[in-house]
């Protein structure tokens with residue numbers, strides 16, 4: 407709220423003015439009654455009364471609109487800052503959390519800020535209104551004020567005692583809503599497996615358990631809120647009856663004018679306003695504070711630094727040296743667990759195709775994450791053009807790569823958006839050339855809006871998604887193409903297409919593939935065998951076949967996996 411201090415102060419002033427108009431009304435009513443008693447002309451007090459009503463309404467309207475707009479701005483600020491933090495966060499920080507839960511914080515928690523944003527102004531307003539009402543009641547009759555103040559104190563004490571439990575219940579409810587978002591998102595993502603496993607009911611029960619939890623906490627908050635309100639209302643109504651009794655008795659004794667008693671009763675009824683407002687604002691503020699706490703946690707997510715970590719600018723290595731060098735790289739996801747890769751030494755030359763092979767969990771994807779700087783090594787150094795990664799910004803490093811993920815997710819938007827995602831400035835010609843390279847031109851041309859057709863994550867087959875991703879990666883001839891090969895996404899014909907494109911890329915630039923296909927392995931200039939986080943062996947297919955047992959085993963299993971490619975020298979493996 408801090409950046410909006412001025413608007414809040416204006417809102418507060420308007421609230422105080424509206425209060426003043428409200429507080430004056432019973433006194434002017436007394437003036438009307440007094441003129442009636444004295445048989446004087448009533449036009450003046452009546453006009454003042456009507457003026458007060460309109461003035462109060464006008465000011466309230468202004469304040470309402472002002473605070474309503476402010477609330478939306480605060481929500482927008484919080485959302486904008488969270489969204490930008492998510493997108494700038496370190497990949498590991500995001501992967502540690504459930505994405506559904508992260509989404510809930512942006513969509514749902516910020517809604518609570520909306521309610522809470524006006525509550526500070528509301529609290530001050532209603533506090534002042536309460537004090538003002540009590541003060542003016544004191545001016546009218548001190549004895550009656552004492553009775554009313556007693557009732558207000560009791561109501562206040564009960565409210566103060568119950569409020570913290572409302573806040574606690576609300577925080578727990580939000581927590582459960584976050585978990586619900588997380589589990590629902592995971593369930594929907596795995597919907598095919600869920601259905602194939604006939605697990606709709608089982609999973610439904612576990613997801614609804616979070617919803618039930620949220621409901622249970624909210625019901626608790628609602629029940630306490632209901633008690634608080636009932637106590638407040640009843641307390642005030644009882645005090646009005648007491649005031650009426652004592653006031654009538656004091657009027658009989660001539661200690662109080664009847665008009666004064668009526669004005670006093672009007673104030674007593676008016677007390678309900680500030681007390682209700684106080685209750686609502688305290689509740690909203692507490693929910694808002696709980697939400698703000700959860701939003702604050704997002705600020706603790708570490709973001710990628712925008713500047714290079716190394717202040718000095720070391721000279722680049724020789725222009726014909728390897729484009730990338732990994733020197734004694736050790737890295738892991740959890741400082742307490744064993745590293746995912748350890749002591750990796752690897753040179754990636756400027757040209758040629760390197761295939762990474764190894765059993766599952768060997769650290770191949772981790773190596774890609776290190777190259778793309780999704781993960782920082784705990785030991786060792788990565789060098790780009792002979793200069794340490796730390797001398798570059800993350801953006802500078804990534805600008806040298808094109809990356810095709812195994813999942814090849816579609817980015818939100820049209821096919822054009824997907825193709826231009828890495829290089830938005832590419833021309834239409836380049837775009838169509840990239841589509842042609844992966845043989846998607848005809849498929850795209852048949853779509854209703856061609857390249858401007860919107861695509862969702864489910865509109866394309868796995869193979870088509872991967873072709874689109876490869877086309878994107880090839881759009882501007884990257885220096886280093888990183889291709890995390892999907893196991894079974896693409897058919898034979900397409901595989902040959904992609905392979906041929908990759909082979910051509912390897913003639914002018916560097917290509918590193920995580921190879922799941924025998925054909926890719928055979929096609930590579932150099933094969934790096936990884937096992938248990940280490941580089942176990944490296945060389946050509948022929949060298950490794952004769953020297954490395956694990957490699958022989960891997961090749962055997964790839965052949966059995968039905969790759970359809972016989973074990974031949976790579977030079978024979980060109981074209982479909």
Ligand SMILES: Nc1ncnc2c1ncn2[C@@H]1O[C@H](COP(=O)(O)OP(=O)(O)OP(=O)(O)O)[C@@H](O)[C@H]1O
Nearest residue numbers: 501739740746764765766767768769770771772773
């Ligand atoms: N996000 C993560 N958080 C924690 N540990 C991880 C994470 N990603 C990978 N690991 C661990 O790091 C090790 C290397 O995993 P990595 O994904 O690099 O292997 P891989 O060779 O790519 O395997 P696959 O061929 O199955 O994809 C594994 O032990 C894995 O459990």
